Amino acid sequence: MNKRITLIIGLQALIIITLFWVLVFYGKDEYEAYQSEQEEEIESPNRVSEKDGISIVMLSAETQRNSGITSSKVQKFSYQGSVKTFGSVVSIDxxxxxxxxxxxxxxxxxIAKSSSQQLQLQLQRMKTLNDDDKNVSDSAVQEAQALVNANQAKIQAIQQQQFNLASAIELQWGExxxxxxxxxxxxxxxxxxxTRQNVLVQVSLPATANxxxxxxxxxxxxxxxxxSSVKAIYISPATNADMSGIGKTYYYSAPAESLRVGMRVNVVQTNSSQHDVHGVLIPSSAVVWHGGKPWVYVKKQNNQFVRQPISTDTEIxxxxxxxxxxxxxxxxxxxxxLLLSEEFKYLIKNENED
Structure with a gap:
């Protein structure tokens, strides 16, 4: 009897231990996920807000100091010099x-004009003979007149085709x-x-260029x-935009030499104006790239930072x-x-919550 009771108690203990480990095993993932969410909420304070669709990063002076974030005021800067940009060699096929x-x-x-002279002479001869006691019939005169009219219509049609072709070329390539x-x-x-001695180059010049x-x-x-560089002579404004979409485009003619259709080229334009262009100088260390575009962070009041786009058309x-x-x-x-990372960490978090 005592052995049976002992055996039952042992089985119950085994079942309790087994159930305990089953609960531990299946509850482990939920527990770790809960702990992770709690840690993220504690470790990631919200430092980014939005106003009028613009993200604003807010960092205390202490956080800026600990993170090594520094800023300085940009000063007025006058520029007169060469403009560096890009272009491409265009096919003229x-x-x-x-x-x-x-x-x-x-x-x-x-050919039509030459035929017109002969047909006019033929018509006059027919009219003369017809007037001279009907040596030729009226129908012969009418046939000669029809040939003259048909040839004149052909001349007008060719002229219209030439005009249409010239207009299309001027529209596509410029005057x-x-x-x-x-x-x-x-x-x-x-x-x-x-004659293929020169090639046509399309150049995109920034807004600050002359x-x-x-x-x-x-x-x-x-x-x-x-x-080595070669001299390209200005032709006219281009009718197509550059693939970069930056600035205005212009056509130049350059010696073929080592240039081939489809090649991208470096371009240097010397500022021919006697007047300086006024702006500011952005240090290279201030520029961050996102989405293929250059940006800087401008510090506002109350330790707020706003990301703004800039132009990298003119590098000095x-x-x-x-x-x-x-x-x-x-x-x-x-x-x-660091500010860019902080801003997009907030955006990614918002997307996950959505």
């Missing part, structure tokens, strides 16, 4: 095709390049485009730093020349990357 079409139409026009198709006196740097005029030139070179030795940031603004010069 469509211009060459249009030239071929225009020449073919011009040939048709010459300065359309004479390559329609003919006329051309400057040497333009006529060499069709707009080029006839006679201006730039220096271009391939992205290979060992390549000390940093970047800008007109987007006002003189006297306090810009973060050390620790901008």
């Amino acid at each position: 469509k211009l060459i095709e249009a030239k071929t079409q225009y020449v073919a139409l011009a040939t048709e026009m010459n 300065a390049l359309s004479p390559l198709i329609t003919g006329g006196q051309l400057a040497p740097h333009l006529s060499r485009l069709f 707009a080029p005029v006839i006679g201006n030139s730039i220096q271009i070179s391939s992205l290979n730093e060992r390549a 030795e000390e940093g970047w020349f800008n007109q987007e940031i006002s003189a006297g603004s306090e810009v973060v010069t050390n620790g901008a990357q």
Whole structure:
């Protein structure tokens, strides 16, 4: 009897121990998740807020000091010098095709005009014979008149085709390049485009650069730093935007040499203006990149930091020349990357909560 009681008590103890470990095993993940959430709430205080759709990072003076975040006021800066940008060598195959079409139409026009003179003489002869006692019938005169009319209609149709082709070229390539198709006196740097001695280069100049005029030139070179630069002569404003979408685009003619269609090139434009351009100097250490664009953090009142876009069109030795940031603004010069991380940690947290 005592053995049976002992055996029952032992089995009950075993069952209790087994149930305990089963509870521990299945409750472990939930417990760890709960602990992790509690730790995140404790360790990640909310330092970012939004106002009018703009993220504002707020850090106490002590946190800034411990994180090594420093800022300084940007001063007025006057700039007069070269502008560095990029361009690309453009194919003119469509211009060459249009030239071929225009020449073919011009040939048709010459043939039609030559036939017109003969048909007019034939019509006059028929009329004379018809008036002279009806030596030819009225129907013969009418047939001669019909041939003259048909030929005149053909001439008008060819003229309309030439006009349409010239208009399309001017719309696609600009007024300065359309004479390559329609003919006329051309400057040497333009006529060499069709002989492949020169190439057409599309250049994107920033808003701070001087707009080029006839006679201006730039220096271009391939992205290979060992390549020597060549002089490119200004043609006209371009009709297409650059793939970068920055600034205004212009056409230049450059010696072919080592340049090939589709190549990206470095461009240097010398500032021909006698007037300085005014803005501020942004130190290189202040710039952070996000989404392929450059940004800086501007310190506002009450230890608040706001991210603002800048332009990197004009690079100088000390940093970047800008007109987007006002003189006297306090810009973060050390620790901008930490602020960017803090801002997007908040955004990621909000997305997870949603």
